[in-house]
Amino acid sequence: MPPICVHDSEGELLRGEFPDGEIVKGIRRLAQELEISIGTVSRALNGKPDVNEKTRQRVLEAAAAMGYVANQAGRSLRQGSTNAIGFMMESGSDTAGNSDNFFLGVFDGVQAVFSRHHLDLVVLPCSTEEDPTQYLQRMVARGMVDGLIISATHRRDERIELLSSARLPFIALGRSGTSGPHPWIDLDFEGVANRAVDRLVAKGHRRIAVGVPSNDINLGFIFLDGYKAALERHGIPFDPALVIRAKSTDQGGYQIAHELLALPDRPTAVVLIYELMAVGLYRRFNEAGLRPGRDIAVIGFRESPQSRFLSPTLTCFRMSLRDLGIALGESLLASMPAYAEVYPQGLVRRIWPLELVAGESDDFTVDV
Amino acid sequence: MPPICVHDSEGELLRGEFPDGEIVKGIRRLAQELEISIGTVSRALNGKPDVNEKTRQRVLEAAAAMGYVANQAGRSLRQGSTNAIGFMMESGSDTAGNSDNFFLGVFDGVQAVFSRHHLDLVVLPCSTEEDPTQYLQRMVARGMVDGLIISATHRRDERIELLSSARLPFIALGRSGTSGPHPWIDLDFEGVANRAVDRLVAKGHRRIAVGVPSNDINLGFIFLDGYKAALERHGIPFDPALVIRAKSTDQGGYQIAHELLALPDRPTAVVLIYELMAVGLYRRFNEAGLRPGRDIAVIGFRESPQSRFLSPTLTCFRMSLRDLGIALGESLLASMPAYAEVYPQGLVRRIWPLELVAGESDDFTVDV
DNA sequence: CGCAATTCCGTAAACGTTTACGAGACTAGG
DNA sequence: CCTAGTCTCGTAAACGTTTACGGAATTGCG
Structure with a gap:
């Protein structure tokens, strides 16, 4: 694990040692610096109400000064939720080259939504070696993500059954024959x-x-x-x-x-x-x-x-690929209890419209 | 947090309750099922030597049967390392459309390497709103990744200074004026x-x-x-x-x-x-x-x-974008102590060759 | 002044893992 | 039979957070 504080060149004052010489990291270090308890520090940083506004300011300043950010693993473990969303994309040779700009475009929109809520994006590659459903199962069991975006849905898609029974919020880019009560967006x-x-x-x-x-x-x-x-x-x-x-x-x-x-x-x-x-x-x-x-x-x-x-x-x-990505991101969040009030759209099932661009390739007319 | 075991339809036997009715999850549940201690279960699953081969088999079978996979947060917290590598990609409007297929191609190769080692890939979007270096600093402080791939290096790149001083293994796709002793690969x-x-x-x-x-x-x-x-x-x-x-x-x-x-x-x-x-x-x-x-x-x-x-x-x-991605992934791992013996290439600094494809666009000849 | 309500903060228990340590049960060698 | 060594395995302490709980200090009100 990398050292929590990167700028540790300020010498003794910020060294973070207990009187007996023990080196302290993380929130404990911050608390020690401020001479308050770690509980208060945590509450101050997380915007909890029961903390004096003055101490909260002190905490925020100190945190900013020493570049403290809460360790994600500890956080995830305690709250039972990572701050991450998974995006499953196939990279099979079947669609290679084609999906390129499509996925990166959608990506862009999805990221725009997630970064607004400080959510991280984990890419789940659908390698050809392993069964996608098993891979997904592993990821779910590992507790890697709070939500999922799956794409390239198949007629009968085991991933949907898996995620539904696992009760993990997810949205599908593409309809499926096994359409349960889950959100999806699909092109028209x-x-x-x-x-x-x-x-x-x-x-x-x-x-x-x-x-x-x-x-x-x-x-x-x-x-x-x-x-x-x-x-x-x-x-x-x-x-x-x-x-x-x-x-x-x-x-x-x-x-x-x-x-x-x-x-x-x-x-x-x-x-x-x-x-x-x-x-x-x-x-x-x-x-x-x-x-x-x-x-x-x-x-x-x-x-x-x-x-x-x-x-x-x-x-x-x-x-617009980006708009599609934004819709995907927002609709997924809408299906997650934690964001229900921010995106009160409920269960989204949307057909995405496309606009005709007339070119020369169909100018050919047949005599009737 | 989603329930660890998805297939919980087998009734009382696998319900995982202690005699007093407490519901158990994770490795504790597995240990309870097998009537051995969680320490042994962990050792068995992680291939540690001091466990009887017969009990190891029992553990592996039971784990497979109930789809147990170690929770990532707990794991990361304890070992001080996530199993993830970050890939920082810019998605600015400057290069949008251009970088599309380039990045996805490289991605493909990187993933191929990482999935072989069961490493996850976290995408770090370089949004236009926040300073990339600050964003990176946050990610490092959060302990999000064990290693990083950065791209689109600038003449003087603060990200490189940051990562160097944070001692986080990373590789740069592109040379930089501030080239310290870090690995990089760049096109020729x-x-x-x-x-x-x-x-x-x-x-x-x-x-x-x-x-x-x-x-x-x-x-x-x-x-x-x-x-x-x-x-x-x-x-x-x-x-x-x-x-x-x-x-x-x-x-x-x-x-x-x-x-x-x-x-x-x-x-x-x-x-x-x-x-x-x-x-x-x-x-x-x-x-x-x-x-x-x-x-x-x-x-x-x-x-x-x-x-x-x-x-x-x-x-x-x-x-070959994919080969470049593979080289990037392997070279990064080579710079990480944990993988030093798998990829004993040391500090990689490589100029990536390109092959001429003669077309018609330069057929034009000037009289001398 | 007394009592209740409020504000603020410290304590400690989780979360699910891994792992150092030590203990018990053997085996082997004398 | 005794002791040292080898296999196993259980115990418990971390890892860094968040948060329920309770207590102290302060305020408000009669």
Whole structure:
């Protein structure tokens, strides 16, 4: 353990020894310096009412002077709560590169909320070696965090069952099939799918392909449902051959384009669920001499640094990652008893809207 | 504090009550279940030698059965060390968007190392509101972490002085002017600047501009020094007017291009220190009807998802973010006494090499 | 002045671990 | 049989906080 006081160059006065030579650290040292009891010091620092305002000032000044901050371990042990929130993020190779800016953007917002309440953020990496649920179980049992943010929810997500039965406050970024009474925020996949299909149908398209993730992450199902519903609304029969499953990377997009080109009756439009797919898709189409917006219509999902500089520009949907992070943080706190009065929003379940950004990639019109 | 045992649905047997009805948690509960003392349980779990192998097995099985994991706060308090490493990352608006994939990539490698040693990762956000050094001081005083990774080192970096005097193991991603005897790893900015200039000079360029960050982050100075040295090596006089300072974003790149276009004697080549600058630079040049590689030579810095899909393709330098993260993690551990024998590398100070990726953006040749 | 109410502060017990110490039960060697 | 040594394990003291409790000092009121 590092020495509590870093600036210990002031000599004998602040050395903090008892008359018998014993070296004292932490709050005991501070109390000794001030010649009051540690109980009073603690109460003074924690803003408890039963302490004289004058002594409180003395304590605060002394604490500031010697850079005293309460040791977190002692604090956590006594109060039974760490001042930390866990953020579980997957870093699998499936989504690597794609999730990059997404997570860091959300992170930023989450941090903004937490730092306001002096909460620390612990990153829980979802390594590929261990089962995520077991890892989570360990963290919960260790008492590492007071709350959790999980993301990339799956259709049936054991993590949700675990956390629910452990009664640990948490919020999920993404809906799940096993949706109990827990807060979540999810992107408006149905809305995006619907608007994308609407837009394409309005341009005369009838054969609209869709690129979805190949794993069982829940957003794929939701997106696909929205896609099907939109088709049905327009009286277009659903063709399973037009659903292409691939990794959510640019390679995945490349593969999607590849499979689309191989179809006997090639679709005239394609909707992607990951913007990164668009990059690889463009590349493959380019190799085939096809240009998005001229020979085929393409609509991506989220606007991102990668997608923003594609040529021709990609029609996609925009959102503020930071705002999403802020909402996540605040909604989690709202579900924690200790912050219930600061964020009296109750149980938050929110669909996060996205705004259409029209690009050139879906300019392609089909004669009806 | 969440209940230690999550699966408490097995009824009376595992309820963990003392004869007088008191509810027991943690290691005490486990000891009670096994009818041995908590000291033995602790020793068994921690692999201490003086425990019978048979009882150790019993303990391990029981612990696994009831999902017991030692509470971290109690553990930290007793041993004086948390099992956590802090990663300080800046999230200022200056570098937002740019640092995104960089940090997450490095993160990935760091995590890979830490998870191997069951170390947790705490993210220390460098918010714009508080002084980073003070924030760090608080974290150190709280005893939050056993070690630290700091990044984006400045020319004179108070954080380094603080951590050195606090004797907390740390590693810096980036050199600093105030380089004490601490480990660091930094990218090979001199090498990149030299190779970039060499390459351009070989194509006949004599007026080579350079885009550097406008803040006092140290890498800007190092890069510039390399640039100057390379010029001198080729007998080209240094022209301060060709040094353009801007934000390390695409807007910054846009501004750089703008300023270059306004110069009376326009340079024929430009070297950038942030790949994201290239994006904005391309845009401004495009507006002016200039095409990189045809009308002006451009060399970016790091290959990134954004830069990879620029057209014409950007000549830049490639590196593995994950490997850098791994090196950072291992080198930090090497500087911690507890891991000295696992990573016997001593004090690491490493220049991280980058590999040239030739693109089209510097195809432009000047007649000599 | 007497008594109750209030204000302030010290005492000590937790919180869940790890670990130094010592004690008991063996074994071995004489 | 005695003693020294070796295995085990239990006991209890830390680690640095917070907080319930009670006591002393002060104030307010009749």
